[in-house]
Amino acid sequence: MAAEEPRGAFSSAWRHQEMPTKPNYALKLTLEGHTEAVSSVKFSPDGEWLASSSADKVIIIWGAYDGNYEKTLYGHNLEISDVAWSSDSSCLVSASDDKTLKIWDVRSGKCLKTLKGHNDYVFCCNFNPASTLIVSGSFDESVKIWEVKTGKCLKTLTAHSDPVSAVHFNSTGSLIVSGSYDGLCRIWDAASGQCLKTLAVDDNLPVSFVKFSPNGKYILISTLDSTLKLWDYSRGRCLKTYSGHKNEKYCIFSNFSVTGGKWIVSGSEDNLVYIWSIQTKEIVQKLQGHTDVVIAAACHPTENIIASAALENDKTIKLWMSDY
Amino acid sequence: MAHRGGERDFQTSARRMGTSLLFQLSVHERELDLVFLDHSYAKPWSAHPDASSARPTRMLFVTPRRQQENTIESDVPIDVETVTSTPVPLYDNQKARSVMNECERHVIFARTDADAPPPPEDWEEHVNRTGWTVAQNKLFNKILKALQSDRLARLANEGACNEPVLRRVAVDKCARRVRQALASVSWDTKLTQWLHTTLVETLSLPMLAAYLDALQTLKGKIPTLIDRMLVSSNTKTGAAGAEALSLLLKRPWDPAVGVLSHNKPSKLPGSPLILIASSGPSSSVFPTSRRHRFWQSQLSCLGKVIPVATHLLNGGNGVGILQCLEHMIGGVRSKVLEVHSHFPHKPVILIGWNTGALVACHVSVMEYVTAVVCLGFPLLTVDGPRGDVDDPLLDMKTPVLFVIGQNSLQCHPEAMEDFREKIRAENSLVVVGGADDNLRISKAKKKSEGLTQSMVDRCIQDEIVDFLTGVLTRTEGHVGSEPRDQDAEKKKKPRDVSRRDLAFEIPERGSRPASPAAKLPASPSGSEDLSSVSSSPTSSPKTRVTTVPLAQKSSQLGSSQLLKRHMQRTEAVLSHKQAQVPISSEPTEEAEKEELRVQLKRHHPSSPLPASKASKRPKIKVSLISQGDVTGGAPEAAGGKPITMTLGQASAGTKELTGLLSTAKSNSSEGGVAASPAPAGVSSSTSPTALHTLQSRLVATSPGSSLPGATSASSLLQGLSFSLQDISGKSSGLPPNSPSGLAAQATSVKLPTPMQSLGAITTGTSTLVRTIPVATTLSSLGTTPGGKPTAIHQLLTNGGLAKLASSLPGLAQISNQASGLKVPTTITLTLRGQPSRITTLSPMASGPAGPEEPTSQALASSSQRLPPAP
Numbered sequence A: 001m002a003a004e005e006p007r008g009a010f011s012s013a014w015r016h017q018e019m020p021t022k023p024n025y026a027l028k029l030t031l032e033g034h035t036e037a038v039s040s041v042k043f044s045p046d047g048e049w050l051a052s053s054s055a056d057k058v059i060i061i062w063g064a065y066d067g068n069y070e071k072t073l074y075g076h077n078l079e080i081s082d083v084a085w086s087s088d089s090s091c092l093v094s095a096s097d098d099k100t101l102k103i104w105d106v107r108s109g110k111c112l113k114t115l116k117g118h119n120d121y122v123f124c125c126n127f128n129p130a131s132t133l134i135v136s137g138s139f140d141e142s143v144k145i146w147e148v149k150t151g152k153c154l155k156t157l158t159a160h161s162d163p164v165s166a167v168h169f170n171s172t173g174s175l176i177v178s179g180s181y182d183g184l185c186r187i188w189d190a191a192s193g194q195c196l197k198t199l200a201v202d203d204n205l206p207v208s209f210v211k212f213s214p215n216g217k218y219i220l221i222s223t224l225d226s227t228l229k230l231w232d233y234s235r236g237r238c239l240k241t242y243s244g245h246k247n248e249k250y251c252i253f254s255n256f257s258v259t260g261g262k263w264i265v266s267g268s269e270d271n272l273v274y275i276w277s278i279q280t281k282e283i284v285q286k287l288q289g290h291t292d293v294v295i296a297a298a299c300h301p302t303e304n305i306i307a308s309a310a311l312e313n314d315k316t317i318k319l320w321m322s323d324y
Numbered sequence B: 001m002a003h004r005g006g007e008r009d010f011q012t013s014a015r016r017m018g019t020s021l022l023f024q025l026s027v028h029e030r031e032l033d034l035v036f037l038d039h040s041y042a043k044p045w046s047a048h049p050d051a052s053s054a055r056p057t058r059m060l061f062v063t064p065r066r067q068q069e070n071t072i073e074s075d076v077p078i079d080v081e082t083v084t085s086t087p088v089p090l091y092d093n094q095k096a097r098s099v100m101n102e103c104e105r106h107v108i109f110a111r112t113d114a115d116a117p118p119p120p121e122d123w124e125e126h127v128n129r130t131g132w133t134v135a136q137n138k139l140f141n142k143i144l145k146a147l148q149s150d151r152l153a154r155l156a157n158e159g160a161c162n163e164p165v166l167r168r169v170a171v172d173k174c175a176r177r178v179r180q181a182l183a184s185v186s187w188d189t190k191l192t193q194w195l196h197t198t199l200v201e202t203l204s205l206p207m208l209a210a211y212l213d214a215l216q217t218l219k220g221k222i223p224t225l226i227d228r229m230l231v232s233s234n235t236k237t238g239a240a241g242a243e244a245l246s247l248l249l250k251r252p253w254d255p256a257v258g259v260l261s262h263n264k265p266s267k268l269p270g271s272p273l274i275l276i277a278s279s280g281p282s283s284s285v286f287p288t289s290r291r292h293r294f295w296q297s298q299l300s301c302l303g304k305v306i307p308v309a310t311h312l313l314n315g316g317n318g319v320g321i322l323q324c325l326e327h328m329i330g331g332v333r334s335k336v337l338e339v340h341s342h343f344p345h346k347p348v349i350l351i352g353w354n355t356g357a358l359v360a361c362h363v364s365v366m367e368y369v370t371a372v373v374c375l376g377f378p379l380l381t382v383d384g385p386r387g388d389v390d391d392p393l394l395d396m397k398t399p400v401l402f403v404i405g406q407n408s409l410q411c412h413p414e415a416m417e418d419f420r421e422k423i424r425a426e427n428s429l430v431v432v433g434g435a436d437d438n439l440r441i442s443k444a445k446k447k448s449e450g451l452t453q454s455m456v457d458r459c460i461q462d463e464i465v466d467f468l469t470g471v472l473t474r475t476e477g478h479v480g481s482e483p484r485d486q487d488a489e490k491k492k493k494p495r496d497v498s499r500r501d502l503a504f505e506i507p508e509r510g511s512r513p514a515s516p517a518a519k520l521p522a523s524p525s526g527s528e529d530l531s532s533v534s535s536s537p538t539s540s541p542k543t544r545v546t547t548v549p550l551a552q553k554s555s556q557l558g559s560s561q562l563l564k565r566h567m568q569r570t571e572a573v574l575s576h577k578q579a580q581v582p583i584s585s586e587p588t589e590e591a592e593k594e595e596l597r598v599q600l601k602r603h604h605p606s607s608p609l610p611a612s613k614a615s616k617r618p619k620i621k622v623s624l625i626s627q628g629d630v631t632g633g634a635p636e637a638a639g640g641k642p643i644t645m646t647l648g649q650a651s652a653g654t655k656e657l658t659g660l661l662s663t664a665k666s667n668s669s670e671g672g673v674a675a676s677p678a679p680a681g682v683s684s685s686t687s688p689t690a691l692h693t694l695q696s697r698l699v700a701t702s703p704g705s706s707l708p709g710a711t712s713a714s715s716l717l718q719g720l721s722f723s724l725q726d727i728s729g730k731s732s733g734l735p736p737n738s739p740s741g742l743a744a745q746a747t748s749v750k751l752p753t754p755m756q757s758l759g760a761i762t763t764g765t766s767t768l769v770r771t772i773p774v775a776t777t778l779s780s781l782g783t784t785p786g787g788k789p790t791a792i793h794q795l796l797t798n799g800g801l802a803k804l805a806s807s808l809p810g811l812a813q814i815s816n817q818a819s820g821l822k823v824p825t826t827i828t829l830t831l832r833g834q835p836s837r838i839t840t841l842s843p844m845a846s847g848p849a850g851p852e853e854p855t856s857q858a859l860a861s862s863s864q865r866l867p868p869a870p
Helices: B002-019 B021-025 B030-038 B093-100 B134-157 B163-184 B189-202 B205-221 B223-248 B257-262 B290-299 B321-342 B355-366 B413-422 B443-449 B453-477 B487-496 B502-511 B525-531 B551-555 B560-578 B585-606 B635-656 B664-675 B686-706 B713-721 B724-733 B739-750 B773-798 B801-819 B835-849
Strands: A026-031 A038-043 A049-054 A059-063 A069-073 A080-085 A091-096 A100-105 A110-116 A122-127 A133-138 A143-147 A153-157 A164-169 A175-180 A184-189 A195-200 A207-212 A219-223 A227-232 A237-243 A254-257 A263-267 A272-277 A283-288 A294-299 A305-310 A317-321 B058-060 B273-277 B304-308 B348-353 B371-375 B400-405 B427-432 B759-763 B827-831
Touching: A038 A305, A049 A080, A049 A317, A091 A133, A100 A122, A100 A133, A122 A164, A133 A164, A133 A175, A133 B134, A143 A175, A143 B134, A153 B134, A175 A207, A184 A207, A184 A219, A207 A254, A219 A254, A227 A263, A254 A294, A263 A305, A272 A294, A272 A305, B058 B453, B093 B163, B093 B257, B134 B163, B134 B189, B134 B205, B163 B205, B163 B443, B189 B205, B189 B223, B205 B223, B273 B290, B273 B321, B273 B355, B290 B304, B290 B348, B290 B453, B304 B321, B321 B348, B321 B355, B348 B355, B355 B371, B355 B400, B371 B453, B400 B413, B400 B453, B413 B427, B427 B453
Parallel strands: A038 A080, A038 A294, A080 A122, A164 A207, B058 B427, B273 B304, B273 B348, B348 B371, B371 B400, B400 B427, B759 B827
Antiparallel strands: A026 A317, A038 A049, A049 A059, A059 A069, A080 A091, A091 A100, A091 A122, A100 A110, A122 A133, A133 A143, A143 A153, A164 A175, A175 A184, A184 A195, A207 A219, A219 A227, A227 A237, A254 A263, A263 A272, A263 A294, A272 A283, A294 A305, A305 A317
8 A cells, every 4th residue: 555655755744544554674785884883873964974983983974875985084082972963964063982072074074173071971962953052961971062153062961860871952952852871861941951851761771862753742762671662751651662672781773764654763782673663663674684783773864764883793884775 | 781891892802803913922712702703692601600790801821721631642643743833923023033133233333342353262262361350250250151051042042933032031031140240249340340341352242242132131120230331341442332332232122022013002092090009108219110110101001190109107117017008098099089189070090010909999999980900919818818708899899900910929810710709890800821920921931932021011901901991981981870879870871861852961960969979971061052962863763863971971071171281282192193093994984974974064054055045944952862872783883873874864954954053062972972882892993083083073173163153263152152042043144155164164174184183172161262273274274275165065055965975085185285284283272161161162172182083084063053954
C-alpha cells in the first residue's frame, strides 16, 4: 500500500494509518576514514553533508548522498564526543575531551572560535534553531550556553550532579533539555536559564540520551536499562516505551525518522541499528552490518537515509536507504 | 432590567467584536456573546439564578482550564512533527519590532567618540581594570552580569513569534537588575557617572544597545537619577550626542504602541465626573504610585477626572486607622456633595483602587452617585471575606463594577461571586487573568500570552467603559429611573406614556426635589415649554411621538456655570473629536437627515416660504418622542427609525397644514431617541455620536433661528421665551422669505458639514448675551450665500423632504463654497432667558459638555414648525 507513495515525500498531512508498516532500509555505503572509534554522526540541515566526529580528534565531512569524503577539520587536542550543525549548515560545533568546544566554518574548514570554560570533558553540544546560541554539556556536571558570535559563555546551568550526557534545543529555541547520569532530565527556559521542569526517570537510571521531537512536543529519553521512552513533558507523562535493543553502557544517539514512516532509530550495543514504529512501539527493522557497538544513528532531513557509526572495532560509518 | 442588560451586553459585544482588536486577543467567554446574539432574552449559563443583579463575570485573559484527560493514551496517535501554529500576536508585529530595535539602531549616538572603532567582540578581555576600586569592580561586574543575561534572552528569543513582548520582558528584567546594582551603591553620583562613561567606552555595540535599553526603561521610572548619571557623558559627547541620547531615552518602547494608538478610548456619554477615591491618605513622602497616576490619566480619556486626596490629620501623629478611614470617607463624601452642588445634573462616578474602592463603595451607600468602579477590590479581610449580614456594603444600590486580578491576594474570584450574590446593587465583575491586586499581570502571563501591561490596561479600560456606558445611557434613558427611588415612576413614565402633554409634564417635573440626590434631570418646568415642544404626529397616526425622558437629560447638566466653564474647552475637544469621524456612515446619515428635518422645521416658523403657507390652523402639540417607541428594533433600525418617523411626520405635517412647532426640545427629544437607543441596540459607538449630534444641533439651532428673526439673536430669544402659542403666532408673523432667513438656512445647512457646527448655549436669567463666531458667520452668510438658499427653498417648496435630505450634504457643501466663508468650528451662544427656560436650553448646553460629536454637523431650530400643508 505504501509503494505508491512517492519516495521521500514529506508531508505532514500524512496520517499514521496511511503509513507503511515497515521500512526496508538496506546498506548502501560504508564510509571509512576515521582511525579511531566514531563518536557521532550528523546530517547537515540542508541534507548535503554528513559530519562525523571521532576519538581520532578530527571531524570528517562527507557527502550525504554519495558518501564522498569532503574534508577533515583538525584542531582539537583530544577525542571529540559530539558534533552539531548550525541551521544554515555553514557551521559546526564540536565538543571535545580537551574541555573546549570549537565552532567551525565548514566551507573553509577553519576553526572560528574556541569556547573555553568547562572544567572537564565536554560531552555534548547543539545549536539553537536561530544558531545564535550553543548549548553544551560536560562531565563537570554543568550545562553552558554560549553566544556563537562572540564565543562567550552567557550562562552556566548547574543543576546536575553527574556528567551531562545530552543537551538539545526545542524547535522554537525557547527550551533546552538536558539529561544526565544522575537520572534527571531537566527542561530549561533558554532565555533566562531557569529550570522549568525536572523529569525524574524511574529509579534514577542514568540518562544516556535525550532530545526533543521535531515539533518540540515530546522528548525522547534513553536510559541505560536498554529502554527509550517518549515523554509528553508538559504533562510529565511517559507515553511510549521502546525496547528490545541493548544499551547499558554507552551514550547512544537515537533519532526521530519522519521522512517516510514515523520511526524511532537508535544504535545498540549488539552492533545493530534498531528501528521502531513510534505509534506501535514495535521493532520494524534491525540493520545488521556493523562490527562493534553502534554508537550513533542519524536520519537525513529529507530523504530516507540513515547514517550509523560504530566504535573502535569498526570505525566505519554506514549509510542505509529505504524506499519508504 | 435583565432584558435591557442583555441588550446592552449584546450590543457591546457586537460592537467590540467588530472593532476592538484587543478584544479579539483577550480570552473572553465567547459563548456569552453567542447567547446574547441568539435572543435578547436569553441568559448565559453562568447567570445567577437567584441574584439577578449580579451580571455574569467577564474574563479578561483568563486561560481556560485545560480539560483533564483521563484516558490512558496508549493508542493516542503521536504526532512528532506537526508544529502547532503559533497565535498571531495582538500587536502590529512589524511596528513592534521596529521600536524594539531602536536602541540598536541608534546605539552609535551613545558612543563618546564615534570615530574610534567600536570595541571588539572580545572587549571584555581588553577592559583595563587597573586602578579600579573594589566598589567599581563590583558594580561593573554586576552590570555586566545583568547585560549578559539580557544578551542571552535576546539571542534565545530571536525569531520567536512574540519576540517584541519577550524582549520587553527581558529588558524590564535587565533594567531591574541594573537598578538594583546602582541602588547597591546608593546611586553614588561619582560612581554611577564613572560607570556610565566606562560602559559607553568599553561595551561592544550589542551590549551597549542592551545597556541603553535598560537606561531607557529606567529613565521612565527614575528620571532624575538617570539624568544625574548621564551628566558627565553628555558634556563629553557634546550637545548633539546628548540630545540624540535623551531623545532615545525619552520613553520606553512598547510593543503594543500601534494597536493602542489605533484604538483610542472613547469618552463616556453624558460627560460624567469621575471621582477617584485615594486608597490611603496622601503624603508628600509617599506620592501616589505611578500606576495610579497612569490610570488617572487613562481615565481622563473617559471623562473629567477629579482625584480626591485626603491628607493625614495632624501629620499622621496619633491618628488611628479608623479615624483615618473615616477621614478618607468623609473627604470623598464631601467631595461628592460638593460636585453635586456645583454640577447638579452631571453623573458622578466613583472609582477607587483597593482601599479606595472600599471607600468609594461606602460613600456610594451614603451619597448618590451614578456608578462605582472598584479596581482591585479587597474582598478578603483578616476576619474573612466581606459580605457578612451586617456589612454595610450589602446595602449598596449603586451599580458597581468590580475589576479584580485572578491572582489577587486580597480577593478571590469565587469568593467574589458569593459576595456579588448578596449585593442588591446591580454589579458586574471582570477577572483579569494572571493579575495581582493592582491588576498587573505576571511576567509569565506576558510571555505565554504575548501581552503587555499596556494592552491589559486598555482592555480593562474598555470593560470599564462598557459598564459605565451601560449605566449612563440607561440612567439617561429613564429619567425617572433613579435607582434610588421612584420605581413606579420608572415603570410608568418612560415606556407607557406614549404622549404627554406639556401641561402634564411640567408639574410633575417641577414637583421633583431639586436635591442633588435626585440627580436625574428633574428638568425645571420651564425647560419643557420650549424644549419639549415637538412636532405633532397628527398626520400619521402610526408615528407616535411619545414623551420620553430624554436621554440627554442626565447629561444636560443644565447648570449654566458648568457650561461657561466648559465653553472654552469645548472647542479644543471638539476639534480633537472631529478627527474621529465615525466609520459607519449610518450615524452620519442619520444625523444629516435629522438635521435636515430640523432645518426644515425651523425654516418655516422663522421665514415661511411662499409655498409653505403660514400655518392657518396652528396646532401646537407638545410632546416628546419616547425612546420606547424606537427601542426594540435592530440596531440600525433603531437608529434609522426615529429619522424616518420624523421625516414622515414632517412631510405629513406639511400636507395637513399643521403648524408644528418644534422647539429645541423636540430635537433634544429626538436626540433622546437617537441616543437612548444605545440600550435598545444601536451600537454604542453610534449612540454617543447621535446624542452629541443632536446636542450640537440643538445648540446650533438657536443661532439659526435667531437669524430668521432677521433681527438679532435677542429677538430669537424672545421668540423662544414666548409660550408655545406665542411662538406659533409669531413665527407666522415673521417676514417670509427674508434673505436673512435664507441665510440662516444656509448657515444651518452648512454647519452640518462635519466639523463645523457646535455651539454652546448657556441659559441664564436675563436676555441674550452674545454670539461669538456665529455673529460673523451669520452676518456674512446673510449676504453672501443669497443664491444658494434658493435651492433649499425650492426643495422646501416642492415638499420633497426626502429629496432635501438627500441633497442636503451637497447643499451644505455648496453654500459653504458660495459663501466662501470659513465656518467657525464653534458657535457659542449665550442666552439669558427667564429661569423657566433654563432647562430648555440646557440640553443644548450639554452639547459642549459632551464634546464628542464626531458628526456634529447638524443644526437645529429651536422653534420649528412643520410646513403647513397647502
